[in-house]
Amino acid sequence: MSEYSFGYDETGAMPDLGETESQQGPKWFREGLAKLSGQVQELKAENDRLKAAQKRGQVEDALKAKGYAPQAAGLFSGDPNQLDEWLTANGGALAKLSPEGEQPGEQAPQGPPTSTVPADGQEQMQRMQEQGTQGVAAPQGTEAELAAALRAAQTPEQFAQLMQSHGNPYDWGMPS
Numbered sequence: 299m300s301e302y303s304f305g306y307d308e309t310g311a312m313p314d315l316g317e318t319e320s321q322q323g324p325k326w327f328r329e330g331l332a333k334l335s336g337q338v339q340e341l342k343a344e345n346d347r348l349k350a351a352q353k354r355g356q357v358e359d360a361l362k363a364k365g366y367a368p369q370a371a372g373l374f375s376g377d378p379n380q381l382d383e384w385l386t387a388n389g390g391a392l393a394k395l396s397p398e399g400e401q402p403g404e405q406a407p408q409g410p411p412t413s414t415v416p417a418d419g420q421e422q423m424q425r426m427q428e429q430g431t432q433g434v435a436a437p438q439g440t441e442a443e444l445a446a447a448l449r450a451a452q453t454p455e456q457f458a459q460l461m462q463s464h465g466n467p468y469d470w471g472m473p474s
Contacts, residue, residue: 354372356378357371357381366389367393448460
């Protein structure tokens with residue numbers, strides 16, 4: 299064999315490389331390359347989908363930790379490390395989670411709403427509420443009923459009693 303045989307033997311025939319006659323030549327190479335290219339594209343698409351799902355999961359977890367509804371992750375398309383900057387700019391428009399972690403749209407708890415007063419001011423707020431309602435009942439009836447009752451009051455004592463029974467804290471001169 300000469301040093302310049304380029305894969306041909308002395309007779310001019312190519313050695314058998316385990317390929318059939320139909321696979322030899324550039325056609326089988328192009329077909330194989332097209333098949334590999336298709337597989338690479340499929341793997342790339344799957345990888346991109348998995349990366350997007352992982353990124354969305356990170357953003358959802360970060361939003362939950364900051365008190366926002368995790369559905370807002372669909373609105374954020376940036377890097378999860380830049381979420382704080384995005385929340386500073388857009389956080390006011392997002393739904394917040396309740397303290398119990400329930401989603402917006404779920405059944406709200408029955409009873410009075412939780413206080414928005416800071417913990418250090420709640421005791422003072424309670425004292426102010428108690429002082430403002432000492433000896434005074436909550437208003438009862440409609441505005442028209444109150445107006446009719448005020449017109450019907452004959453004495454200043456009846457007027458003062460009626461005003462105080464409807465929540466007016468002013469001392470109308472009634473002796474206590």
